[in-house]
Amino acid sequence: MSIYLEKKEKCCGCKACQDICSFNAISFNCDDEGFWYPNIDENKCVECKLCEKICPQLIKIEEKKPLEIYAARNINEQIINQSSSGGIFTALATTIINEKKGHVYCVEYDNNMVAKYKCVDKIEDLNSCRGSKYVQADAKEIYKNILEDLKNGIFVMFIGTPCQAAAVREITKNNEEKILIVDFICHGVPSPKLFKEYIDYMQKKNRSKIVKYNNRSKIEGWKHLEELTFENGKVDYTSSFSQAWRNIFNSHNCLRPSCYECRYNHYEKRRADITIADYWGIDNFHKDFSNDAGNSLVVIYTKKGEEWFKKMSKQILYISSEIEYCIFRQPHFRGESAVSLNRDEFWVDYKRKGVDFIIKKYGKCTLKLRTKKFIKRKLGRI
Numbered sequence: 001m002s003i004y005l006e007k008k009e010k011c012c013g014c015k016a017c018q019d020i021c022s023f024n025a026i027s028f029n030c031d032d033e034g035f036w037y038p039n040i041d042e043n044k045c046v047e048c049k050l051c052e053k054i055c056p057q058l059i060k061i062e063e064k065k066p067l068e069i070y071a072a073r074n075i076n077e078q079i080i081n082q083s084s085s086g087g088i089f090t091a092l093a094t095t096i097i098n099e100k101k102g103h104v105y106c107v108e109y110d111n112n113m114v115a116k117y118k119c120v121d122k123i124e125d126l127n128s129c130r131g132s133k134y135v136q137a138d139a140k141e142i143y144k145n146i147l148e149d150l151k152n153g154i155f156v157m158f159i160g161t162p163c164q165a166a167a168v169r170e171i172t173k174n175n176e177e178k179i180l181i182v183d184f185i186c187h188g189v190p191s192p193k194l195f196k197e198y199i200d201y202m203q204k205k206n207r208s209k210i211v212k213y214n215n216r217s218k219i220e221g222w223k224h225l226e227e228l229t230f231e232n233g234k235v236d237y238t239s240s241f242s243q244a245w246r247n248i249f250n251s252h253n254c255l256r257p258s259c260y261e262c263r264y265n266h267y268e269k270r271r272a273d274i275t276i277a278d279y280w281g282i283d284n285f286h287k288d289f290s291n292d293a294g295n296s297l298v299v300i301y302t303k304k305g306e307e308w309f310k311k312m313s314k315q316i317l318y319i320s321s322e323i324e325y326c327i328f329r330q331p332h333f334r335g336e337s338a339v340s341l342n343r344d345e346f347w348v349d350y351k352r353k354g355v356d357f358i359i360k361k362y363g364k365c366t367l368k369l370r371t372k373k374f375i376k377r378k379l380g381r382i
């Protein structure tokens with residue numbers, strides 16, 4: 001076996017190694033937590049070590065400081081409301097499609113609520129890719145497709161987690177001028193298997209299929225509120241169960257093991273041209289600029305990033321900011337890991353008692369908590 005995998009924390013599951021291996025020696029299997037890991041067929045592997053050379057968990061990281069930092073948002077309020085933060089992803093992607101007829105690689109939920117990469121070349125197809133999906137997205141075959149696009153002279157924009165962005169950077173090193181790489185501040189990615197089980201649980205409970213899942217509904221403004229739309233017309237963002245995934249995500253108990261030792265979360269260890277995020281804490285520093293519907297943080301790392309920021313500037317409002325301000329409410333941009341003291345207990349509970357128990361206990365949906373919430377709501381109405 002050629003690839004370096006001594007423990008689970010070492011693999012971020014980007015799947016770049018599978019795409020780069022010309023001998024089809026790498027496949028992926030899920031472990032019992034539902035995270036995928038590479039398997040190498042020793043009969044096919046010729047020990048060329050190419051998979052190791054491009055692995056974002058093995059490459060050397062050269063630290064670099066941000067060139068520019070902005071607080072920003074889209075000028076279109078409707079787009080902000082459909083986006084997690086200030087709608088900067090849409091402004092950038094629209095500019096790439098308009099100016100370069102480029103291909104944008106971004107993530108949507110498919111009909112079964114599985115987060116998957118999609119290649120978009122029309123502005124209207126960006127709609128389903130707006131909004132954060134708080135689960136690990138499958139990057140299968142995107143590296144191959146990006147390389148093919150670059151070979152055919154197509155300009156590419158990639159957006160993804162910092163580790164996926166690092167893999168894209170490494171694989172496209174020879175075509176730097178034809179690709180814009182964007183990442184975001186990354187809290188970590190939860191288990192796709194657990195998310196699917198949560199979706200199944202909610203569908204069963206509501207006796208209806210989920211047709212839209214919004215991890216960052218703006219119905220009550222800019223915060224973390226989840227909104228589920230069912231085939232029968234029901235929309236749920238108020239029940240305790242509708243917020244269970246948010247609570248499980250924020251508990252850090254079901255993140256991928258590599259996220260607890262992330263190599264890329266510090267702001268000087270990025271390999272993207274631009275990092276975007278929520279500008280949490282903006283009211284402490286730019287109160288006059290801040291907007292109730294959502295605010296983005298934009299951090300520029302390269303000349304190319306600067307260039308594309310200028311090109312999209314007609315679509316956004318922005319002001320200059322400072323690194324000290326934007327790391328204030330962002331532990332994962334200061335390099336701190338997504339620590340969880342209860343992770344082992346969480347997975348033991350899951351294995352022994354199943355997803356229903358997990359949803360109630362870690363999603364904060366026990367009868368006691370639901371009764372408390374109900375009384376609070378009633379009192380609030382009096």
Ligand SMILES: Cc1cc2nc3c(=O)[nH]c(=O)nc-3n(C[C@H](O)[C@H](O)[C@H](O)COP(=O)(O)OP(=O)(O)OC[C@H]3O[C@@H](n4cnc5c(N)ncnc54)[C@H](O)[C@@H]3O)c2cc1C
Pocket residue numbers: 082083084085086087088089090105106107108115129130131132133134135136137159160161184185186187188189276277278279280296330332
């Ligand atoms: C798993 C995850 C963790 C995050 N953690 C933080 C954090 O700790 N702090 C913070 O400030 N911001 C975090 N973000 C980023 C933030 O939620 C917004 O996505 C970002 O600010 C962009 O918002 P926007 O309004 O410009 O665009 P949006 O329209 O919200 O665009 C979101 C973009 O992210 C891409 N995307 C969505 N889900 C995934 C996924 N699972 N994997 C790869 N790409 C995806 C979509 O393709 C889209 O391009 C996180 C995002 C994700 C997906």
Ligand code: SF4
Pocket residue numbers: 003010011012013014015016017018038051054055056057
């Ligand atoms: S981090 Fe990515 S490239 Fe490295 S072994 Fe894991 S899936 Fe493969």
Ligand code: SF4
Pocket residue numbers: 002003020021022023024025026040044045046047048049050051052
């Ligand atoms: S060493 Fe080469 S042949 Fe073997 S799995 Fe890696 S890329 Fe494929």
Ligand code: SF4
Pocket residue numbers: 012161162163164186187188189256258259260262263264265
């Ligand atoms: S926390 Fe780090 S390892 Fe985990 S998905 Fe984000 S960038 Fe990758």
